[in-house]
Amino acid sequence: MNFELTEERQMLQDTLRRFLSDRYDTRVRNAILESDLGYAPEIWRQLAELGVIGALFTEAQGGFGGMGFDIATVFEELGRAGVVEPFLDCALLGGGLLAALGNEAQQALVEAVIAGECQLALAHGEPAGRYDLEHVATRAVPDGAGVVLNGRKAVVVNAEAADHVIVSARESGSVLDRAGISLFVVPRDADGMTLTGYPLISGGRAAELVLDHVRLGPEARLGAAGAGYEALSTRIAAAHVALSAEALGAMETATALTRDYMTTRTQFGRPIATFQALQHRMADLLIEVEQARSAVILAAGHLEAAPLERDRNGAAARTLIGRVGRLVAEETIQLHGGIAMTQEYELAHIAKRIVMTDHRFGDTDYHLERFIALGRDAA
């Protein structure tokens, strides 16, 4: 048994932690949050140079990691520092799908992603789809050798910055069928695709996409026709590890800030850390954060396992972290008092990150239901 990081991952963690603690404080991030782009291209480029994006891809894909624990290591640090740059959407989801399914021309984009020179987005969720991964109402209809896309995509993170958007569309079956979903690589400025962008409450930007007779040639197709669901669910499984690890990192920051605040803030003539009622609540949070850490380890350690085991552990992590994350966000704010509700205090952003994680690819209830269903299959 060994729960220590490999030497390489330890180095990655140290490098990333040092870079972010030097360069990414509350003021820097608040300026990024208020910028039109919603992320900092310079920081993106520097992190790419440090190999942070490469760590999310396997050697065969041109990276040097790509396993569950590589993803967890990177995203825990990104979560600690409340980084808003689009590592999940551009690299893990967009780049990951291209790497898994792409032909030669599409694989070339992966290289550019790893170098920090290409931005991607995944346009899968739809206005009425909520968290249902199989929900695809957008249609792809044959058009000569290519297809024509029609439909709408909801809350597409990083869409405005993306050079290419990976769009899911249905070629057969009904709205909630797993079979019949295809993927296409669409240039962001494709005729017929319009974006309405907006900032997100926890940082970064997203857009609503309208696809109105978007004509694509055969080169746009990513992977086999109608077989997109499996690749999507594999990447979303990696996203569950990333989101869980990110929330864990953010929770570490939330509890560390709270510990520091409690030992320095005095009321009634003594540090508030000396009040037993508050001590016990802090202790409960620390217990739960260790639970979250173990849940992340389980999810990361099973990312390469058979889909059933992978998904049970992924659903378990998202369920547990959805619950614990809310508790930690709310309690750390409460233990601080009003100060934690101000934009200029680090915890404000960190708490928003933790809570809003629950709105990506399923909340705690969605994953609880999933966990139960997967357990039933396992018998």
Added chain:
Amino acid sequence: MDEQETDVDLTYNDDERAFRDEVRGFLAEQLPPALSAKVRAGAALDKADHDRWHAILNAKGWLAPTWPEEHGGCGWDAVRRHIFEEECALAHAPRIVPFGLTMLGPVLMQFGSDAQKAHYLPRILSGEDWWCQGYSEPGAGSDLASLKTRAVRDGDHYVVNGQKTWTTLGQHANKIFCLVRTDPDAKAQEGISFLLIDMDTPGIELRPIMLLDGTPEVNEVWFTDVRVPVENRVGEENKGWTYAKYLLTHERTNIAGVGFSRAGLASVKRMARAEMSGGRPLIENPFFAARLAQVEIDLMAMATTNLRIISRAARGQAPGVESSMLKVKGTVIRQEINDLARRAAGPYAMPFVSEALEGDNAPVGPDYAGPVARQYFNNRKLSIFGGSNEIQRNIIAKTVLAGDRR
């Protein structure tokens, strides 16, 4: 005690029901739809919105339910006040801005001079004065009595120096009531005075604090050599703590917020009927439905606890630790409802659509989704302000464990 023992009655009597119908009729007729739509959508109200509703209530004579009739109040008992508050919340009426009406007004009536009452009370009703509260300081939150803002006597003025914070809606105010330290050598609670200060006095600077939901709702107020006439002191010098505590008990009327919770729960149900999950409405999802039911059950019980206390108050019994209990339970329930609303919105809870954008741009996703995450984060304040829930628990524990059972 009663000569004729009457059985338990869980409902309003005929008079009270008639009163409720009258309130409903008034709201249907007089509450501007544009205002209730804003409240219902969770949009921020501007000063003109507040002033408009204030004027409508004042014209009807229903602006000051807690004031005695001699000062222009309604003369309602606790049950009627509760009915009024609940119906207003259910109709999505704007909250009555409390600083003048429910905070300062009662203090002036109890402790102010005749001149202060004659001058200030009518101006609160007319809306001429918008008051804000100068209580908390960066170093004095839950431990309010440790406040440091100094007022030094200089002839017939006090000279005030210091800083107040969390001053809600101070940007609209022309007056501020402040707790200041007039005797630094006395025990913390015994050296405090209560001053009424014009916001346009030289030396006052107001700085907005941006909250985590992007709203400039609270402010810092800085005082540098601010000269305040001695006649602007309420009551005696160094007795301000007594007045402040009196104010805090009035701040706690309607602390349970039953009407807000009912309105919030109804809105969560509307959302959950509209949202589809796995091919069926979210409201039929057993996990979501169970969360919803738990809150509803808690709310039903708390509403009755609230009525029990109100009914006793209407018979002249002062509430004790119950108001602390209602503050804790009431805020926890409201926050739980905010959490349900956030969950119900799904991915569309993520967009941050600022007030400025809402005016010009179409909403992102369903119209109910826009404000839910903002409200969830903003309402973390409910368990922090007005005496944090930890302070309320201290009050309950001290009262009960010291054997002081009421």
